[in-house]
Amino acid sequence: MRTLNVELAERSYPIRIGANLLGQPGLIKPYVKTRRVAVITNDVVGPLYLDAFVAGLEAEGLTVTRIILPDGEAHKDWPTLNLIFDGLLGARCDRGTTLIALGGGVVGDMVGFAAATYQRGVPFIQVPTTLLSQVDSSVGGKTAINHPLGKNMIGAFYQPRLVIADTTALNTLPDRELKAGLAEVIKYGLIRDLPFLDWIEANLERLLARDQDALAEAVDRSCRNKAEVVVADETEQGERATLNLGHTFGHAIETGLGYGEWLHGEAVAAGAVMAADLSRRLGWLSDADVERVRAIHARAGLPVKGAPLGADRYLELMAHDKKVSDGTLRLVLLKQIGKAVITAEAPVESIRATIEACC
């Protein structure tokens, strides 16, 4: 088992990474405030892991409330969040109750937001079961639900007490979701870690074959990159926004098609290729650089073209993005491979040209 400590002063927490961690409730016990926990999962992950996981916690002497949500990004909304509150209040869970998120990014984001707001804040633990959530949404304290007018529009910055990333859980992940997770892994290489990008290019087949050591390495290095960024900029005033490479285009795709049509990682992959194309138009990347970005995503089985929504619709959807500041659209682009910047320099004609060329 590897351990990575995210250093955020009194909100610091460890990430445990390795095989068969779900079966070790002793890892969780020291991080539970009282004896009460609520395990929140969804109707896909629950049947696979919930019974054994809860039995382990109960064997450690904990009192467990179970809450099962419908699966999918389409349910990352208020009515589903309210199912968590209903379950907690129905079971009379008090302010000492620790919430445990068992599932992917949607479960993690929702449980984190529920923990941030239930009785004005209770502790929570992330047990991410998808590659995407292990490398991304379980690190950094971003929690949120969607609004019909925009993704992640309602949320909070709220840190977990502990993250358990069990690579064995990735064995039950559908291929499409594994690939979607790789989009975020590749992203860390692109924005700030060229040696890691080299490693991914050399080990992509092992990752696609779910080699446990390769997965642990990818999760570890991704989380280390993310943790470094988050520690430097917890509430996204600056550098942290570079983690959103591909996300502004990607969110437009997800919102434009309706949540759930494309997986988040798929939209981010296409968005990253679009960001590379736009970076080339600004003179920052070469044609070969753009091809390198396209090729690694294509080898991972990810989309390398955006959805054909039309440039006007893209621009309209992008104007709702959270990175819009005082009316100016700010994009994460690449100064070079391995170095992202946040910029408001891209002319709208160039953005339009990228959309038309890449969708």
Added chain:
Amino acid sequence: MRTLNVELAERSYPIRIGANLLGQPGLIKPYVKTRRVAVITNDVVGPLYLDAFVAGLEAEGLTVTRIILPDGEAHKDWPTLNLIFDGLLGARCDRGTTLIALGGGVVGDMVGFAAATYQRGVPFIQVPTTLLSQVDSSVGGKTAINHPLGKNMIGAFYQPRLVIADTTALNTLPDRELKAGLAEVIKYGLIRDLPFLDWIEANLERLLARDQDALAEAVDRSCRNKAEVVVADETEQGERATLNLGHTFGHAIETGLGYGEWLHGEAVAAGAVMAADLSRRLGWLSDADVERVRAIHARAGLPVKGAPLGADRYLELMAHDKKVSDGTLRLVLLKQIGKAVITAEAPVESIRATIEACC
């Protein structure tokens, strides 16, 4: 104009108290991050103050979005909160937008929670227009909405950048709401400031007659007391819970009758008398002390008996209270007049006896 600074390190903020402050938008301008603000009010306060207030802000060069909510505690819920998000997203308000709450405690609590969670947090300013919100809910950063199973069950600790308490706005407050606000003023005397209680007893008629100087003094001393407590214990791990004198019984009354039947301050008044009665049963207060608590509330025109819900129903509702920790009901009681404690010592038979004697 008086200014009180609430010292919370990088989240410190000033409270301005005095007459005719709503007409001074220059007080607000320095605390607005960008040029965008959204003023959120309700359909009772809006017609009285919104046009002039917005005109003042616009004259200062700010771009103002207006959002008007239905009035009342019954609307302190998710659908109404969502009207704020709809309004902000519809007007494309970005993360630099400052939310301004113009109204009573319900508006303040909801706008504060909206600010805490819109795009994971935007700045906000409180402009409380009721006595209750000026002395209580605008100080301390507690924000929340209600859930059908309990009051304030979903919320966050989130501090405003500025509070403007205009005593002139209290001239349009219905008598019943002025009196309800006095319940919280009296509370500060009871829990920690005996000289202030003496002052209230000596000046109650001036307060009821809306004497501006007396109101400013009451708001100032109440806010000072609250600020001292909040600074010492921002997230309510200890002393801050004493601010909830009367609230556990009071919340049971409000929930038991359905939100909106009694005003919050009315329920707190009856709850404070019940807490005094229970304190006497524990040997902490004399009969004369309890009569003093009863008399000041009665003189203020407030209820001094709880709603007749029956002891079983009270106990059931109180078990849902946020002050329940690890299954134990903790109550705020009085060791003496002017000194509150948080205790789990009250036997359930004594609580039952108090409910039966006081309702």
